[in-house]
Amino acid sequence: MKRIALALFACCSIASADERRSGLLDMRPEAQAMQRDDSMNPGMLWVLDGEALWGRKPTPAAQSCADCHGDAAASMRGVAARYPAFDQASGSAIDLAGRIIQCREAHQAGPPLARESKELLALSSFVAHQSRGLPIAPPEDTGMRAVRALGQRIYNTRMGQLDLSCAQCHDDHAGRRLAGSSIPQAHPTGYPIYRLEWQGVGSLQRRLRGCMVGVRAEPFAYGSSEFIAIEAYLMERARGMALETPAIRP
């Protein structure tokens, strides 16, 4: 009963879009300025790296991303806003980084891209940047429904030695402070992000991993179905909000 009530509450809060706010607005003005002005945003260095990789063949015999997809400004516009998506071939959900890994393996015969590698983060940043300013628009297909439901279940499940769920901080106490840091509503609007604490760019899964370690839980593996499910749920929860990649966060 409690869970149904919670789910209903979650639906209601999604419906009133004005209550949702990007973590961008929770930062102090100086940090916001760092994100808004590309010439000060270090995340742009990863975007530029990605742009160079987009046009480069991973091996002399292979095709570059651009050889198939052409100008990313056109072909990748809006793509990041629709991930994670359902991959018919594997019958499971796939996130944007996963799709890039898959593309590299299947079509470029290049060396595999590791999760959180500089190359994969650069390509992900570049692709996601092509959707900056566009509304998050998760696909409506049925395959994703079960994935999101799993994500929502994990989001509401207490875990770790601190016995906390994502929801307990990011729904129940968003806007309040946790030891000097403000608790955001956890909308994944700007990934990959340049996190000041990391002093570099990282993925949403790295951020989720950080949260799990924070509550003293055993983190899920990079690329795991659990992480992709949470990602899918968070994107649904942020439906309609504008993408910001590369975002700055504390």
Place this chain on the structure above:
Amino acid sequence: MARVLLRVPTMTEKGSVIEIRALIQHVMETGYRPNAQGELQPRDIIWTFTCRYGGEVVFNATLSPAIAANPFIAFTTIATQSGPVSFTWEGDNGFAQTETRHITVT
């Protein structure tokens, strides 16, 4: 080569004061941080940044480990003549990089 993001006006009026911004990808490892084994990671920073305009040094800064990773530096200079503006970063472990942009002064 480290990725660089420069904001330099391409065209400007003679005598105007222009603001230049430079961002470069670099870890700026302080030399004060322990690694997972508890040993200090050796210092790896950029320690100098120089801007030359038409061959003449118009700005030079000495950096320290207190400069944030991916160093950002902004400064101004007077647009004197059309010509190349070059930026050089030098640091530990033989790090050296130069980028050049062209300014047209009317």
Place this chain on the structure above:
Amino acid sequence: MTISRRVLLAAPGALLLPAPTRADQQKLAAALRDFTGGQPMREGRVRLDVSPLVENGNAVPISVMVETPMTAADHVRRIGVFNERNPQPIVITAQFGPRSGRAFLATHIRLATSQALVAVAEMNDGSFWSQRVEVIVTLAACIEG
């Protein structure tokens, strides 16, 4: 659905400004002396812009602006920024001249903890001007694994 009090630490605890030790102060004073060559330093002309409250000490935007026409007769030769409680007291030093147009410098810096920052400008007449600003740094609570 309440969060335990242990977890939701209130911010004020992190905001208490620990007093700098005598060693910190001496280190800063020595660095300033190195920069000025022991010349007296006056307050004024220098404006050091930095947020008084910083969420994350890893990249703190600062800028320094000095009141001067930047002419051959009246200009800034050097600007130095110093801190009290990082491992090293020096942050950045930069050279200027009439060709600079303005005595302006902006960068992103690291602050290990709440502390004082001092910006000093050396004018072409050999005088030194400065501004000191106290900054409070609140760091993120969750430690990355």
